[in-house]
Amino acid sequence: MARQIISALTGIALFTAALPAIAQPSSAPATLNSQLTGDLVPTHDPVIAREGDIYHVFSTGHGKRLIETRSSPDLIRWTAGDPIFTALPDWAKQAIPGSDGMWAPDISYVNGRYRLYYSVSTFGSNRSAIGLATSPTLDPKAKNYGWRDEGLVVLSTKDDDYNAIDPNFIIDRDGRHWLTLGSFWTGIKLFELDPKTGKPKDPQAKPFSIARRPAPAGGPAPVEAPFIVDHGGYYWLMVSYDYCCKGVNSSYYTVMGRSKAITGPYLGKDGSPLMEGGGTIFLRADLQEQQRFRGPGHAGWLHDKDGKDYVVYHAYDKQANGAPTLRIAPVRWGADGWPQADY
Template identity: 65%
Template sequence: MIFRSLLLAASCTFWGGTALAEPGPAISGPINTRITGDIVPTHDPVLVKEKATYYVFGTGHMVSVKTSPDLIHWTAQPPLFTDLPDWATRAVPGSKDMWAPDMSFFGGRWHLYYAVSTFGSNRSAIGLFTSPTLDPKAPDYRWKDEGPVVMSHPSDDFNAIDPNHFIDADDHHWLALGSFWGGIKLFALDPRSGKLLDPPGTPITIARRHAPAGGPAPIEAPFLVSHDGYYYLFVSYDYCCKGANSTYYTVVGRSKDVRGPYQGKDGSRLIDGEGTIVLRADLEEQERFRGPGHPGFLRDTDGKDYLVYHAYDRLNHGASTLRISPVEWSADGWPVASR
């Protein structure tokens, strides 16, 4: 499956462009020891910032919304939508919700990519909404349905869920997506429309797992980040959505080319189902937050980096919980997420 994402910023610095923003708040001490408010349930979070407000969007209730002034105190807001677009219910019969939202800001508008599917099926679609602002009180606030972006069918070797929009150093736009099946795919996008090029190019496989004969290949939730001349690809392995029994964990690889190959610190390749672990469950003697994954990445206006993800709280009946980890970069250029 399937639930997921995060990008950074409108009215802040983001991959592929800049916009004005207020400085971020001073954060001291581990965020996850102090985070409070409406952090449950949170699944597949994407974290962005507009002006002085942080937003977390996630799977559920037609895109769940939480806001915070400081990354610590979170308040649930009304969901973005009440119903699926008509095209989505026709394209994916039985679909009832929007999964794994991804937010990016370009062309003067926020672009919300989201997935529509049913559990265990690759008859799926990724759609797009746009709005000039995230603030419901702003006079120009309005989400426009831009329709479908890409679809997958049982005959395809990919699953069109878990979207992540990315702009590379040459201002080329890409959409990474995928879950199980043939792994993570990369599609080239038209920068004006935010949709596939016309005619669409061939999708590029950038990560995958090798399943045992007849078995599943659990990989999903891609997220692309640029740092110091490299592209970094985060993906989650194994199984989410099983509460405290979830085995989800997240790995990262990097490449000089956005199309790959992505390699871990030891040279292992994400195309071979390997890479460098960046998020995993707490130590056995703690055993509280299990299955951390489906991460997003925020580079804040003060230059600090954060990974946002969900994990399942064993002390709260396995509830899917918002987690935010500051990221430091090692001397040899690898992200280290603190707890």
């Protein structure tokens, strides 16, 4: 019986081998996001930088982990590190009573030191502050590593029409230093900075308004998390629309507009002004049931040493109870001059 079974199987194998090959559908190439491993959660409001051969991500932190840190040798394998601070600076405790976190950091390298801008606030309030910390290196193992708090940069109160959170620093093509910020209220603002201090050049000067969503009757129209990129003769402004922080019910998405001047006006591909809630969708919100990662937003940017561009952001993972998760996507610049994220 065994010989008969073996003989039959052999015959089937020979018959199968004689059949013409059937082409198998090719699988789509893996995205960078599909390859990310390691300590990806919790990551909220991320920014990214590269020092030497190591990539560093900084994100919102609470309690005794004030500004979460992660590092990677290849953009794929991520390892959590120690927080930047374990307690709020005294000035922040006094300025913003009740706060227990440092939110939405921004990282850049200026005049031989890394500048890390951060937010201190309480949820839903515009009694908020942006602070600044600096370090000569991002490498915790380096002898000269160490973050020095430089104090208050911008403060907002209930008497202001903006909210001093979500900072982003940029040097324009004329060498002027700027900080954009904002969340809800009357939208996104832009302050000119003193290049030496990293703080407002004229504390009494009124900031520029560069993005706003006019509120419909009966409710707000959220806009926040600005980030400005200099590319191809334009300044590109990314902002997040709608709501974060609701887990899988988050409706966050990211839009983009461009301007020849850093102060605006920023327009979407169709000419819609960001000052009127316009812009072109860059990272979309998809709340369909099959979509695993919800509410992609609070985007940061990396122009890598090899010339490639990446967008870093968070999204809420449906398969992990809506945990805010690190996401990174390469960016391609299309023939029309507009960017597209491969996410």
